[in-house]
Amino acid sequence: MKIVVAMRQLADLVEELEVNADGTDIDRDFVKFVSNEWDEAALEEALCHKDDGDAEITVVALDEPDVDQTLYTALAKGADRAVKLTGHDPEGWIRTGDRAAILASWLERDDFDLVLTGVQAADDLDGQLAGVLAERLGVRHAAVVVGFHDADSAVQVEQELGGGTVAVSSLELPAVLGIQAARQTPRYASITRIRQAQQTQTIQEVEISAGGSLGGTVRKISPPKKRGGAEMLEGSASEVAERIAELIRSKGLARS
């Protein structure tokens, strides 16, 4: 089975995010970019299928800050081929519609059975990639996927519906799946393996010109206004612990 894993970079949520000068995007100059955690789950699930002996994996990503690191790491983990799509502004906010158009334009020339991507990314203002990409390609899709296996010309998919309930369906291939979780936590690639990949493998670059806006006009981006918010407990760990202990006792929930 030919699996394409579409990966992407995203501002690291651990960092403090600030708004840019015109107030319509985050300030991208000083943030660290990391790969989207759900794309990592998608890659892991693809690698598990390869371990089971039935998958050939291509990772593809749009040019974005530090994307080479993500692609080489994927190669070090066992992906067979890495492709970087260029021809757009790699520094800006690439909205879902454009991302899908660029990926679709490349996928239309490549051969694949399944495209896996993360169920969501934290800046998906204009919708999640899987459904948009599938519609552009005219193929089947499913989101919030927690497992799949191939059955001849179809894929049997498990989607989480909430509260632990799972929907099982069968989709004729090709299909695009938005992965929520892999069967195991993403594997680790050592620095040595990543270096080795950098020295022995290459990232294929393909220039694409395509776009397809889907989103509205962003008027303003801002951190949420404190709607009351939490009363912050100040002081040392011991002082804060004492305040919390009082709160717990005040609810009559513990004696000591």
Place this chain on the structure above:
Amino acid sequence: MAISVLVLSERIAGEHPEATFELLGKGSKLAKQLGGELAVAVAGTDYPVQELGGADVILELAGLEAGAYAAPIWEAGVAAAIAASSPRVVLMSTGTVGLDLGGSLATRFGGQLASYVIDLDVDGEEILATAQLYGGKMLAEVALDSFICFATVIPGSFPADDGRSTGSPRVERIEVGEKPKAVAMAIREPETGGVDITAAPMLVSVGRGIGSSDNLELVQELADALKVPLSASRPVIDSGWLPKPHQVGKSGKKVKPSIYLSFGISGAPEHLEGMRNAEMIIACNTDPGAPIFEVAHFGTTVDLFDLVPELTERFGG
């Protein structure tokens, strides 16, 4: 009168989800502003009809049998409903069905879409959406001006009571001509048993900030000292550090304890969906900008590794 707002009930089996009523409540206000009717699309023909009195019209998607689900089949059904009713605004939730269909339907109809929406308004010719970005760390105001606009709304954004009213909507049957290459096979309910975190008066809840499964012992000791169960955010469950029945959130359990004590949880919308109604939320997170502090009543940025042992000690652990 023309239909101006279409709400999708994401009911696959059983009751209509709470989100349906939240959307009906908001949808009826939007429909008034737009000067049209409110329609609700439902799968199948066997559904609790009297509960949908908040809508003017029910669009029955024939052929979408309740009790099973496949994205392409639902997509074909909802597309037929949209084509038949030509609404200005289509509302879904950010549940699995909305994540499945929002992007694909917007693409199919050439409309604009806003996701993770928490508020909606009409501004002249435009639909204004307020949406959460970056796990709730930013809010975006986005103006949609396409002839058909889509929004996927975070559950809990609008009061459900506004959408629960007794009316007698007329029913229209939508035939779905398209035959997608997919089969809806089965719905699997979660295994029961294990801990019931929904019944506990207090929860000690732990997130990815705990760092590793070895560190879990630390919070387990606090939970034991307080004689309450340990609950967790999704990454802790996905990493296999705690079993699934311990998960709080959209794809876990909805909890409402008297006290929800969280350590190392950022407060992503999918987590908040499961615990925002707790009576008292006390959050520990070293990042002062963590969205959990938006819903918490009390917060601290003290390191959990310093705070938890101090607390355990106070409760005789």
